[in-house]
Amino acid sequence: MSEQVKKIFGIDLGTTYSSCACVDEYGKAAVIPNAENQRVTPSVVFFDGENIVVGDVAMESSKLYPDDVVSFVKRSMGEPDFVFEHNSQFYRAEEISSYILRKVVQDAEYSIGEKITDVVITCPAYFGINEREATRIAGEIAGFNVRQIINEPTAAAIAYGAAESSKERVVLVYDLGGGTFDITMIDIKHDSIEVVCTGGDHNLGGKDWDDRIVANLVRQFQSKTGLDDDILEDPDTCQELQLSAEKAKRILSQREITPISITYGGERVKVELTRKKFEEITQDLIERTIALTHGILEEAKKKGYETFDEIILVGGSTRMPCVVKRIKEEFSVEPKIFDPDEAIAKGAAIYAWKLSINDDLVKRIAEKTNQAIDNVDDTAELIESAPEQLVKEVTKQMADDIGCMLPVLQRSMVKIKNVTSKSFGIVVRNPQNEEMVFNLILKNTAIPVDVKRTFYTAIADQKTVLVRIMEDETSEETAPPEQSIEIGTAVLNLPPGLPVDLPIEIFFNINNEGRLQINAVETSESRSVEIFIETRSVIQGDELKEAKSRSKSLVVH
DSSP states (O other): OOOOOOOOEEEEOOSSEEEEEEEOTTSOEEEOOOTTSOSSEEOOEEEETTEEEESHHHHHHTTTOGGGEEOOGGGGTTOTTOOEEETTEEEOHHHHHHHHHHHHHHHHHHHHTOOOOEEEEEEOTTOOHHHHHHHHHHHHHTTOEEEEEEEHHHHHHHHHHHHSTTSOEEEEEEEEOSSOEEEEEEEEOSSEEEEEEEEEETTOSHHHHHHHHHHHHHHHHHHHHOOOOOGGGSHHHHHHHHHHHHHHHHHHTTOSEEEEEEEETTEEEEEEEEHHHHHHHTHHHHHHHHHHHHHHHHHHHHTTOOOOSEEEEESGGGGSHHHHHHHHHHHSSOOEEOOTTTHHHHHHHHHHHHHHHHHHHHHHHHHHTTOOGGGOSOHHHHHHHSOHHHHHHHHHHHHHHHTOOHHHHHHTTOEEEEEOSSEEEEEEEOTTSOEEEEEEEOTTOEESEEEEEEEEOSSTTOOEEEEEEEEESOOSSEEOGGGEEEEEEEEEEOOTTOOTTOEEEEEEEEOTTOOEEEEEEETTTOOEEEEEOOOTTSOOHHHHHHHHHHHHHOOBO
16 A cells, blocks of 8 residues: 555453454454454453563462452442552552553554554443543553544444445444443444434443352352351452353353352362253343333434334343343344454444544545644534535545545445433522532433533622532433532632622533533623533542553553
């Protein structure tokens, strides 16, 4: 090829497994094998003295060194109270996740013989501001330029749309991973992929099925031995049972029964677990996913979507036969298991490639129209506002220059439309002088979105206005403060001598990536305060600098 666009890579930062993918010149996405020649890497980190070990070795080491191994850290992203201590050093979820990112990327670099600098990272659709910012910062600590954070079901739909591009359809993406569950309705058209609505539960995933197996094994051990000890208090036994449970779950996807050995306090007991018993003790977990799915269908009806065409299953936990069986039973449709382990990484790679193509296309159109790229706030707007014939000519020239087939390049220009996963508002007082949250942007609103609402001062000669920005799960315009999370605050200073009920204008903006910006303006002298949400729940300041410094000096194995 005579020219190259800057490559951007897609990363599926998963709860249990992670992977890195890229797109070749034919527009085909592929997951890049790791150093062990596996296509996915366990999202497990082992603090081995001064060394950081990630992946299979870390997972195996959890048997011998359970206190030095971190698993399922994704469930703690954005949580201010999570901290892991090792050798008197404290690590936040973002830093631990950065080691997982380092591992999958450095293995990919070795495999393809290229340096990777720019990445797109996936996250669950229901992640809020805290969790998304934590994911971005994890990438920054790892030393990467994080171009965008995109939702996992959207990535899966992009991969599915690329593989099954023959017809337009409305798809439910049922994403049951190792630690999280997403359910998303997506409208796939020839020129766009539009998220209709999304929901999920970040504390529901394959690990919960494992935990039910562990609890069953404990009961069987106690029954056979007569002991009433809580054998899970022994770290070695607990870790061994967790690994045995995951293995048993996989076996029961293929067989009707599996034997399991339990060792504790010098006693070794052999027990059995049947698929029937496994499905019985986990039935309520399946039902939670079904209830969440029905909730999304109700939300979709509000937007005019009365039905759907297909259900696609992604995430390794959808391999459990009970998942397919229950979905078929409930919705009278045969679900499609679509590349459960790799769809998200591949979709992220396709989206990353779209960004690469878009960067080059914008540059070329800007040059043709004598516009400075720095002055173009919305690159998509630049492409859309350019004459159609000019876009066609530039696209064809670009395809020739980079050696890419024109239809492949044109497919990369599909529009991706997402929605908010939460509602966002501010704390106000109602006529009864009670605090409440007034949501300016409701959950499942299409983004980007700009909203302006006017509020009023409570008393005469009010000195300041405290703007408390809240995030919540409700789809209603108002919500109790206790059901919301405060994600940012700002103080708007007011001039003296103002009357009661002075209008205060609040502006909310959410960009394509789901990042929130707020302005508050008082109308007498147009004083304003601009608020960029920098959540206190996420590592920042000196702590962030120290994490980045440690990352530079550490070798991840």
